Amino acid sequence: MSETIRIAELANLITQEIGDFLKWKIHPENDLNFSCLMKPHHFDGASETDNKTHPTDLVIYYDDPYENKKVYLNTDLKSYASDSIGYAAVKDWLISIAKGTVCSLASTEWKQRYGIEGSYEIRGLLFVYNHDGNFDKPFYSFIHDYPNPPHIGAGRAPKRFHLKDLNVPANIKLHIVEPLLIDNILSIKHDLDILRNGGKAPRSDDYSPISFFYPNRQRFKSRITPKECPATIELINGPFFIMNYDNYMDYKPHPNGPKNPPIEEHKNRGNIIYYRESGGTVDEFIYLIETLMMYELISENCDTRIRHCTRDKASTAKQNFLAAIKKYCVMWDYSQSMQSIFHRIEFEEVTIIQKVFCNQKIDRSPVQN
Amino acid sequence: MSKSYKIPNDYNIFSALSTGKVSESVIGTLFLKRGIILGSGTSRESKADYFSSLMHGFNDFEIISAQHSKVERAEYTSSANLNTKLEITNLVPIIANIKSSLEVSITNIQLKNVSQNIIGDTLSIEFEYEKFHPEKQLFAQIENKKSVLTFKKVKEMEQFYLEHPATPEMILWSESVVNTLKIQDSDLKIDKIDLIGLTDPSWYWQFFDELTSKLDKYHRTNVIEILFKNPNSKNEDDDEDTYKLISASYRGNQLHMSNDFMEKLEEGYRLYRFNWDCLDSSISSSDKYRLSIKVTYDENGKSNFSFISKGFFKNKDGKFAKTLNALPNSLDLEFNKIVFNKGIELLDSLTAKPLKVDLSIKDDDSIKDATGSDG
Numbered sequence: 001m002s003e004t005i006r007i008a009e010l011a012n013l014i015t016q017e018i019g020d021f022l023k024w025k026i027h028p029e030n031d032l033n034f035s036c037l038m039k040p041h042h043f044d045g046a047s048e049t050d051n052k053t054h055p056t057d058l059v060i061y062y063d064d065p066y067e068n069k070k071v072y073l074n075t076d077l078k079s080y081a082s083d084s085i086g087y088a089a090v091k092d093w094l095i096s097i098a099k100g101t102v103c104s105l106a107s108t109e110w111k112q113r114y115g116i117e118g119s120y121e122i123r124g125l126l127f128v129y130n131h132d133g134n135f136d137k138p139f140y141s142f143i144h145d146y147p148n149p150p151h152i153g154a155g156r157a158p159k160r161f162h163l164k165d166l167n168v169p170a171n172i173k174l175h176i177v178e179p180l181l182i183d184n185i186l187s188i189k190h191d192l193d194i195l196r197n198g199g200k201a202p203r204s205d206d207y208s209p210i211s212f213f214y215p216n217r218q219r220f221k222s223r224i225t226p227k228e229c230p231a232t233i234e235l236i237n238g239p240f241f242i243m244n245y246d247n248y249m250d251y252k253p254h255p256n257g258p259k260n261p262p263i264e265e266h267k268n269r270g271n272i273i274y275y276r277e278s279g280g281t282v283d284e285f286i287y288l289i290e291t292l293m294m295y296e297l298i299s300e301n302c303d304t305r306i307r308h309c310t311r312d313k314a315s316t317a318k319q320n321f322l323a324a325i326k327k328y329c330v331m332w333d334y335s336q337s338m339q340s341i342f343h344r345i346e347f348e349e350v351t352i353i354q355k356v357f358c359n360q361k362i363d364r365s366p367v368q369n
Numbered sequence: 370m371s372k373s374y375k376i377p378n379d380y381n382i383f384s385a386l387s388t389g390k391v392s393e394s395v396i397g398t399l400f401l402k403r404g405i406i407l408g409s410g411t412s413r414e415s416k417a418d419y420f421s422s423l424m425h426g427f428n429d430f431e432i433i434s435a436q437h438s439k440v441e442r443a444e445y446t447s448s449a450n451l452n453t454k455l456e457i458t459n460l461v462p463i464i465a466n467i468k469s470s471l472e473v474s475i476t477n478i479q480l481k482n483v484s485q486n487i488i489g490d491t492l493s494i495e496f497e498y499e500k501f502h503p504e505k506q507l508f509a510q511i512e513n514k515k516s517v518l519t520f521k522k523v524k525e526m527e528q529f530y531l532e533h534p535a536t537p538e539m540i541l542w543s544e545s546v547v548n549t550l551k552i553q554d555s556d557l558k559i560d561k562i563d564l565i566g567l568t569d570p571s572w573y574w575q576f577f578d579e580l581t582s583k584l585d586k587y588h589r590t591n592v593i594e595i596l597f598k599n600p601n602s603k604n605e606d607d608d609e610d611t612y613k614l615i616s617a618s619y620r621g622n623q624l625h626m627s628n629d630f631m632e633k634l635e636e637g638y639r640l641y642r643f644n645w646d647c648l649d650s651s652i653s654s655s656d657k658y659r660l661s662i663k664v665t666y667d668e669n670g671k672s673n674f675s676f677i678s679k680g681f682f683k684n685k686d687g688k689f690a691k692t693l694n695a696l697p698n699s700l701d702l703e704f705n706k707i708v709f710n711k712g713i714e715l716l717d718s719l720t721a722k723p724l725k726v727d728l729s730i731k732d733d734d735s736i737k738d739a740t741g742s743d744g
Contacts, residue, residue, distance in 0.1 A: 143401065146401050147398055163401070170408040233404075234423050239424060291425075294378070
């Protein structure tokens with residue numbers, strides 16, 4: 001029998017490895033079932049009097065910066081070897097989390113257990129962790145509605161299901177955090193540590209906190225301070241996200257040795273953009289630059305670093321970025337000094353790492369007293 | 370990408386997704402790419418609101434823009450005969466450098482590329498350009514267009530038959546091409562259907578009546594709509610200053626013979642559009658073809674005559690289907706040529722001799738429309 005891990009232990013690992021970085025809160029209650037409120041509807045052949053339950057492995061929650069409410073993610077945790085993550089399993093997992101989330105909306109038991117009050121929204125989250133680190137295919141290749149590339153080569157096309165087959169009721173939101181996204185988040189966290197250690201970003205929050213950036217928009221304004229903003233699940237799964245920090249004072253070791261006081265160095269405020277699109281065209285980067293300009297992020301005395309962080313990087317991404325900078329400066333007929341601001345924008349690749357923080361499948365057997 | 374290029378803000382995204390132009394499946398894909406699955410009964414407004422709150426990238430922009438520009442309207446075609454000693458082999462080197470003699474920036478239009486292709490006796494010049502529509506919502510503002518000017522060599526004659534979409538930019542660029550060719554052949558002459566010579570309202574009536582009543586074997590059965598425009602109106606798409614005669618008001622086939630028709634012409638209005646149906650008289654169970662002529666006038670009063678075949682209604686056991694089907698390309702081209710040749714011929718005869726026109730309204734029972742009025 002293979003090594004197993006209890007959900008409580010995996011929850012702790014997720015908190016340490018991902019939750020703290022994203023400013024997510026994870027409720028201490030985990031691996032608990034709650035009564036199904038629609039038994040005949042949710043379980044084949046079940047009657048209202050049957051004892052049927054839905055599992056909640058974990059509840060993740062945070063304040064949504066743009067919505068005046070807390071978002072609670074009723075999470076189903078999966079830790080599987082790559083060959084166990086397949087079409088039928090993914091479909092069943094999604095159907096299960098959809099049913100559980102519908103019941104959680106009406107369940108007093110669930111709401112009392114997780115202290116749900118005030119303004120809130122409950123959503124479902126399927127969190128699929130691949131514990132052998134070998135899962136490298138697009139998770140969404142199991143879903144018909146995803147723009148998958150056409151099947152080529154020998155062999156049968158992979159089996160796929162339609163989203164409508166999941167029967168997700170209106171106004172229910174389900175999120176998926178899948179193995180490649182987990183790799184992406186861990187790579188970004190690792191990259192940020194590299195920037196911090198290299199003096200390219202504040203070495204810790206004591207120097208200057210690094211915040212997730214939520215621009216004020218026409219229809220949405222951030223209702224909490226930048227320091228309080230978590231990375232929402234939509235933000236980390238979007239085409240890019242921005243982290244920024246204020247001016248700060250850095251300290252370098254004195255060249256005459258540690259007996260001398262460290263040398264103070266003024267550091268500019270800065271933006272770090274984690275970019276997840278392919279970078280295959282110049283236009284794509286002009287769009288990004290224009291977006292950063294719209295948010296007034298590119299300016300003098302501000303360091304902007306674009307960190308290209310995706311598995312599907314175009315080989316010409318950096319050249320396209322440099323061409324876009326050149327084209328943008330010509331387009332707006334920028335002066336030499338304005339051009340120098342744009343030429344200072346750094347563009348670097350982030351190495352995608354596969355950090356295996358848990359190498360066991362989940363043990364769902366009852367806890368022995 | 371031009372300087373006019375703008376990125377959408379959240380409000381633009383909300384507006385773009387709120388319309389039916391972006392399909393439900395595409396909205397589903399936009400969410401799925403972010404690992405989000407929404408319940409199938411979730412309202413479009415909720416989806417648009419939610420998606421607009423997210424960070425948007427170039428890929429989102431491309432997907433939504435493609436949805437907004439997916440319906441391409443068929444364009445009217447203008448034709449001309451170009452009488453010249455030049456051959457295709459003479460045209461090719463001239464066209465190779467034609468872009469330098471064209472106006473590349475017209476109001477809200479940027480010409481990007483001009484290329485040529487030869488198939489048999491036809492030289493095609495393709496104009497690739499970007500059209501900016503400031504009045505439209507952001508995702509539909511940039512329209513990438515390709516339009517073709519064709520030179521078809523007329524056999525055993527020193528003549529080309531020219532066709533191009535009747536858009537203002539293609540009218541301008543086609544004229545510039547012809548003017549460039551004139552430098553090589555000073556005897557070059559162009560024949561177009563120019564209605565400006567029809568100074569008498571009755572000539573207008575006669576021109577459109579004769580042109581549409583018998584187009585070769587295609588005989589008119591019903592006049593569907595006639596639209597007049599005030600020539601002083603600046604905006605081509607403005608509905609103000611237009612006057613419409615529709616077949617619901619009159620017996621269709623005599624619509625253009627009504628008093629209103631003459632009155633509007635006498636008031637200074639100009640005919641803008643003439644839509645009619647016809648049947649192929651050479652066969653007993655002909656499908657019904659819907660054809661349309663459009664006449665526009667530039668700021669100098671110069672007219673441009675253009676034509677489009679809207680499609681056909683299938684004849685099923687003597688009754689016509691209600692849906693309009695697209696014509697095969699070959700028949701489309703045939704109609705263009707027939708209308709142009711007959712138009713030129715009529716114009717020559719009308720402007721060459723004085724007219725005596727009988728304007729009395731009469732019953733025309735020669736051809737009965739099988740379905741009656743379409744109004």
